[in-house]
Each structure stands twice: as C-alpha cells, then as structure tokens.
Amino acid sequence: MKSAALTIALDIRIADAVYRLGGAATLPQILAEAGINPCKLHDLRRVMRVLTVSGIFTVQQPEMAAEAPGCRHDEAAVYKLTAASRLLVRDKSSTTGQVSPFLSVHLFLTPWRESQMGRCMQAWFRQDQQQPGPSLFALANNAQTIWERAEGDAAAFPFNNAMASDTAFLMPIVLKECGEVFHGLTSIVDVAGGLGGAAATIAAAFPNLKCTVLDLPHVVAKAPSGTNVQYVAGDIFENIPPANAVFLKVRPTPDICPIICLI
Template sequence: MALSEESKDVLQAQVELWNQSFSFMKSVALAVALDLRIADTIRHHGGAATLPQILSGIGINPCKVAGLRRLMRALTVAGTFAIQPPETSSGGHDEPLYKLTTVSCLLTNDGDGESTASCLFPMWNHVLNPFHDSVLSMGLAAWFRHEEPGKCPYALMRGATVWEMCESSDALNASINNAMAADSRFLMRIVVEECGGIFRGIDSLVDVAGGVGGAAAAIAAAFPYLKCSVLDLPHVVAKAPSVSNVQFVAGDMFESIPPANAIFLKYVLHDWGDDKCIKLLKNCKQAIPSRDAGGKVIIIDMVVGYRPSDVKLLETQVLCDLDIMKIGGVEREEHEWKKIFLAAGFKDYNIMPLGLRSLIELYP
C-alpha cells in the first residue's frame, strides 16, 4: 500500500516535530557518556572497543549491556562515536566495535589537563550538568551504575513505575490518555483512509490498552459493521467517555484478552520489555482464530532503522528509544520484533512504514 503525497508530507512533518521535541536527549546521551567515561574507556583500548570491553572498563553490571547498546546507538547515529560492524571471518571480531571520532576525542580526560581534549573536559562537565541525573534524564547515569536488574530509571528515581503512578495520580493518567487520544485522532485518519484494507474481512476487533477509545472510535466510525471493544485497566475504563459503537471492557492484558477476529495494539508494545511483550502476544494469539479464519494482530509501533536512508527519521527513532528507556520501554529494530513474534508463536508478519512508526500485520 503506497501512501498519498499529502499523507507522506504530514507524517514527515510529524517526524520533524518529534525530532525537535526529543533533541534534548542528545544532551542527555552526552552527559551519560561523559559521566561513565565511555570515551576514556575506548581510548584505553586503543581507540576501538566492543560493548563487553566498554562495560568492563567503566565498571557497570553486565545486566546493563542492552541499555549500553541503545545509548551507543544514539551516540553513533549522532556521530559522537563511530561503529564498525562485526567481522565473522577467521580472526575477525564477532561484536561491533565502537570507535573514537574527532568529536568523542574531545570527551576524553587523561588527567593532565594539557592536551586539547582533556583541557575541555571541565567545560563539557559544566555545560552538560543540567542533564546529569535530572528529571530530564530520569537519572540514566545513576541507573547504569545501579546494580539491581529490572528496575527502570523512572522507578529508581520516583520509587514506582509510571504505570503504578498512574493508578494513584488522576492528573498523570489523564495526561497520558489525552495525549494518546490526540495522537490517535491524527494518525488513525491516515490509517483508515490509506490502509483501510487491513480492517476488511474481520467482524470484531479488540483495541488492547486503548485508553479512552481514540483509535477504536476512528475504526468504528470508518467501519460501522465492525464490532469494536477497548480493553484497559479498571481505573482507565472508569474515566472513559461514551463512544458510539465502542464497548469498554475492564481487564488486565497480561491476564487475558477477549476473543475477536483481530487484536489492535497501538503504541503499546514499546512500553514493555521482551518478556512482557511475549506474554502479551501469547494472550493475543489465544484470543484470535487461525490466519485462514481471518485472525491477526495489528500493531502500530516503531521499527527502528526500517528506512535507513532517512537520516532524520533514524535519529528521531533512536532519540525516542533513549527517552522511553527511562520508563522501561524499548523501540525495536526489525530483527528484535521478529524475535519476540516467533517466541510468542506467530509465523509471519508484514510491515508498512507510517512516518515515525510502522503498521505491522502479525499472523498466527
């Protein structure tokens, strides 16, 4: 399905605004790299080091390797460091090598205060100080040094996850749900007009974690014959408005999902780590019929680097990933999506780019 030029333009405009909105994460990434002395560690390995070597050099727990990989991805896309892919030939390295650039050389500090690089170190330390373990960074540097696995930076700083906070904070809950509803009003117009074929041939759909029903309302209005339901937690459903042709169901998506021809997951899976996503997708698979009977899961989420030639898009995606890492989420590349799809028992999928995000049809 090819998008119209009008839709491409407005989606690209959204990418630009997301890029501007999350540009502060470049400063956060630099502040974390400076705090962890990543440039110094790479320099001590002769100017090129693998992730395990960097982990060992900066003295952080190996359980943080995935987080370090994501941090380094953002820093390499920004040009702070360079990356050399693995060489699987005999005698080659089987891990990517992260290399110093002229930029990252200026982040080193050899302690003598006389070289061009080290004399600038106090300057970067001062300039980047507002981004060090602040509300903006949610304490990413402190999180990297924290030994306890599983706890995200937000929970480490606030004492509870963002989802636990939502249960006790009406203001936070309303802010998130209103933001998602606004996003649905924007994106779902394009989805139903340009990609409406994905809803044909199904007669029932459950929008999982659908909030106050923004996406489901758009689908129900465009396809009135389609029985639409929204599944969300009781405190979310209690605040949901009345939406024509949409039924709200209180429940826990990690426990069970009401049966339907199709399950819809818009910007949900990126909030969770792989184990939670696999559990959720297994519940989705149990709720739908076979592919021959029309069963499928429809996902709207980022597929990082799916269009690698679009540099602005890639930069925006990795900055969004670094930001959502603070609440324990992850923006995935295609091979990472494929891994959890297969682990959940699905056999096939199809990806269609939608600006910053993609539409994924997942088949049992």
C-alpha cells in the same frame, strides 16, 4: 535525548573506555572497561544508538559470518571514536600534560547533569547488581511506576491524556499507510485500548468492523458513551474477547517509536 546520552557518556566515561581500548570497542568491552554491570548492555546499546546517530561515535556493523559463536549481532558491533567523542576523553590529559577539552563539555552539560533525571541516570547505570533493578522513572519518582504516578497526580503528570494525544496523531497515518490490513476483518479487539481513541478511529473508517476495547475496570469506567465501540473490563493476561484480530499499540521505551501490531 542527545543531551541525556552525552551526559551518560560523560559520567560513566564511555569515551575514556573506548580510548583505552585503542579507539574501537564492542558494547561488552565498553561495559567491562567502564566498570558497568553487564545487565546494562541493552540500555548502553540505546545510548550508543543516539550517540552514533548524532555523530558522536561511529559504529561498524559486523559481517554475519565474522560474529563469534553465541554472540548477538548488536554485541559484535564495533564503536569508534570520532573528533567529537575525543572531546569527552579525560585520560589524554594525563599523558599530554594539557588541559582536557572535556571540561568545556562538562560545563555545558551541567544543567542537565545536575537535574534530578541526570543524577538518576548516572546512579542507575552505576547500580552494582545482577538484575536491572528499578527503572529510571521509578528512581526519579520515589519508586513509583508510570501508572502509579499518573493515577496519583493526573494534573501534573497527564499520562493518559498524552497517550490519547499520541493516538490522535498516529492513527490517521496508520489508516492512510496501512489501512489495507483491516480489509476482510469483521471484528477486532484493541487490547489495553484506554478510552478507545484508536478503536473509534478504526470504526469510523470501517463502519462494518466491530471494534472492542479491552482494558482494566477503572479505565473502562471512564469510557465515553454513545460511541460505536464496545468496552470490556478485564485483564489481558486472563482473557481476551474473541475477535478476528487483536490490535496492539505500544511504546516500549522512550527511544523507540510507537509499534502497531495486528495479530
């Protein structure tokens, strides 16, 4: 993730934009100075989060009272250059007459920059359109979504197995740290629960809790038999089986940890 964020910073010249703005700038200012469409603001925020955690930039969060009217909190944060991010600045070389140190960083990042995903990231951020457009994944996979890629080539792209692996790792931690949220429930439906790994773990820990998994028909068709979990084929946007609570386990984006919701 650090290499990916550094590649984006180098290719769309984030450090140069901040440098030209006096060494400190907000996300909207960086977008405007770098010539990036404003619709990419939230994606740039994720990149800058990686770069600030890594120490490449620093960030100063605004006082709530100091925020401009109508300005979101994350849009008012000020990002500043550090000794590390100054190595990414190209504009300094034109004023000092010296060779810019960014050339060495450019060389070290070449393997990532020349990879398929690296090229797609640069092209995606440079898209000049009012809407975000195709995802990075789609750009790198011939316009396929994650689901289409997984269905078409499960051997090379075992997405469902990876999600099952993630569930097997995460659910024991959830039950240990947050198991009290299931107390008092008699029924629960796991929406988009796949083959029922999470529901089966909950059912094993709470034998009196009726656990149901709701997923699309082609997923439920592959569900294991002989378990204490009930499987229902359906669509979350059309109907959800009645239960005390709805269980959601989602990973919105690659840079965000899995989120567990009990509704």
